[in-house]
Amino acid sequence: MRRKLVLWSLQQGIWRRAAFLLADTVLIALSLYLAFLLRFDAHIPSHFLDMFFLTLPLALALKIPLLVLFRMYRFSWAYVGMEELYNTGLACAVGSLAFAAVLFLLRHWPAVSGMPRSVLGIDFAFTLIGLGGIRLSKRAVRHAFTRTRGSQGNGGRRTLIVGAGEAGEQLVRGILREKKTGFWPVGFVDDDPVKKGLLIHGVQVLGPKERLADFIRTKQVEAVIIAMPSAPSRTIRTTVDLARKGGVQEIKIIPFFSELYTGEIKVSEIREVQPEDLLGREQISIDTQAIEHFLRGKTVLITGAAGSIGSELCRQALRFGSAQLFALDIDETGLFNLEQELQRRFPGHKAQILVGDVRDRERIAAI
Template identity: 45%
Template sequence: MIKSFLLKKTNFRRAVFFLIWDGICLSLALYLAFYLRFDGKIESQYLERFSAYLLVFLSLKYAVFAYFRLYQMSWSYVGFYELVNILKAEATSFLLLQGIVFMFWTQSVFQGFPRSILPIDFLISLVLIVIFRSSKRFYKQILSDRHQEGTKRTLVIGAGNAGEQIVRDMRRQNACPYMPVGFIDDDPAKKGVYIQGVKVHGKREDIEDMVKNLNVELVLIAIPSASSREIREILSVVRQAHVKEIRIIPGLNELVHGNVSLSDIKEIRIEDILGREQASIDRRMVNDFIKGKRVLITGAGGSIGSELVRQVLSFEPKQIIALDIDETELFNLELETGRGGLGAEFSSVVADIQDRNKLESVFNAYLPNLVFHAAAYKHVPMMEKYPEEAVKVNVLGTRTVAEVANDYGVEKFVMVSTDKAVKPTNVMGATKRVAEKIVNGLNASGRTKFISVRFGNVVGSRGSVIPIFEDQIRRGGPVTVTHEEMRRYFMSIPEASILILQAAAMGQGGEVFLLDMGDPVKIVDMAREMIRLNGLEPDVDIEIIYTGIRPGEKLYEELLTDSEGVEPTDHPKIFVGRDSSNNHGNVLEKVKLFEDFIQQKQWAWIRNLLMDLVPSYTLTSHAAHLPNLYEESTEKANEWSDLSRQK
């Protein structure tokens, strides 16, 4: 209440201030109009009536200015919109005064009034009002041009809309930490042009010279559409110029309504270099696929699952059912979707995908049309220690969700898979390959169409290498890399999620879709880049040490098995793998054995059954020596073979 009162008081004081100064400007304008009309010798009859003229002019113009909300205008932030409003108000006043003078020209106070006064008054009052209303902004801009203590001399890369908006914001804000001293833009037509009073000095190859000539302390990359390749090229040039402070604005997919402000400026991170262009999709196809449907997403609290929720919401589903065993992440997701106000009904369900009874009650209550299955264990070393847990969730959990979806006539079931399922050397990858086979095997068993979407690592997911490196750099090192030749595919979470939706819309059942992951990245190169992004030098300020390949890891990941051939689709970043092995028929029968082995704690049998189901699964030398996991007797291995034949 007090805040509301103070706000009203401030607005009232501002309106009174503008009324007084507008009165001074308008009075001066009218007097100067008469002065110029009569060459400095105003006739006495007009001087006698001047007070009456002024009363009419002020009354009418005050009313018109109020109508156009000129008294609600901020003095500090006058821009193009406000200037247009002033012009409209002055033009309207001019036309109304023309009408008044025309109606009363032969009588009353306006008898014989010189009509040429009106256009002169219009021009002078317009100029005076614009100067007065813009004065504070000009004053602040003059101050901002002086190098104040604590500000950084900033070179802005990109003189497009985003660059202009950012510099305009820098000019407006008090105590802004950035002082723009120049633009760099590759458009030759912009060279020498001034934008918001800041000159465009040249192209990217001129950065090094401009850094020296303008004493640049910070470089800001203001190109939302820049690809990772462009960002890397700019970084290379900036580093050659020995500028250590580099900032960037978000990409197009991160910006809200395409507008940019100072609050969007952030430190450049490895995600900006690894993340690629925003994937384009057939939005009409995806919208037709999702709009008006009930969509269930398992693992909705995870990196991919939560992004799937966000992406699906933008296609107007009737309802989203977010299912996860992690109640904290579901709670956070519920808060986020509530703030978004996107209209679709949102339901969160805490459930274990291994609990068939609970899943049946969920499907019975919500009757989902589409299921995106993103729930899984993903950490390779942890699953090497606890293979039974990987089997429970990735194999048996997937089977349960898929079978319940099939029983309830879900239109389409989409499983999120991984490149680690290809020629797996670890339990996690092997279990995901078995899950793919389960999904493929169920495809012809009912109305539900089952598909899988396979891709590599996503940038910024929980527990990934990037936050680990960030923490190690923050602590001063060393940064630990398993092997100098370790390479991985990377994709941004939003890109992966939107391509999953596109693949799901395209799928007819039985496909394993593969996402184009670009080129694999050497992990050690990524570590070096992250160190440089923190203004440090690898192997000088921060040491990099090699710890050796962990159990279950391999140097390179693949997206295709030996039995799969790849075919293009209508989307350039989505391919489909055709499996020629056709041996999925008895997978579901064999999978039942896992339940017995887990109950009997026969870890060697679990391993052997995985190898039987996934012939390409091979143990690394590291994994072969894990304690309590694979050190089982030959007798038990033979026992498994006999049991397998009996089953």
């Protein structure tokens, strides 16, 4: 079963990359043709049409390998972000510069002499728009579908998010992305006056926390989520009191440690407010610079990597810039799931999955 699952995953990955490779080939060819077409006002002279057909194989031979080099076919299509778009732009820029450099070296060859420089600039613009657009398409469609469909169609409760910072933004993004969370965000509450009226993923910042009870009544709120992982207990007590004054009984919170250790807020981490959240607690400060200095550029081996602690250590090792990660465990299924997650969250990092028992001396020595 495990082997079939791995083979199926590999086949899916191969088909996905082949589809992207074919799409990129078509887009690169189309971009160059449109560049000639735009340069000559939709009437390409025969000499320059021949030049297009002659230079097209050169453009493909230069740009496609560079896309592979920049790991463009290792992106997770559904989770393209700023880092992936930056790499896309960089790959397009290097490819266009390489194309221009080779044409410059061949400038004395009659077949390509007189190549309009504007064609190269237009070609770069169309290539960047095309390659970036196709990689953003799935996320854009999913986002539009999610916003249109809404969690209310799945029984989502009208929810106010207290805290319009990074934690709140990640929380709302997760709620909108996942199909069935049980929540539907109808507004943010934040004390920062600069944020009032802003839209975050289409959800408006309504105003300060002191008006929480009013917002609950006007927005017909059914649940409140406190998205302030590092807030002191006094702030949490005040927020809970205001929510209850507004008539809301379902009050949830993001745990204090979730943001500190993962750097990412997940919807699954939301839980009920507990007595210890309302009591005083010491502020914990983690020296992330020291951790990064210790891990960056190093090869790291983590045993028990498929467990909850081990998998989190793997995430942190990659997050803080380890050069190479080896994840060891005897749980093949757990390692498979970990590998899929690491590839999605850290597409540009190296992580090697190893199946083995720490009690096996020969295996450990070989590693």
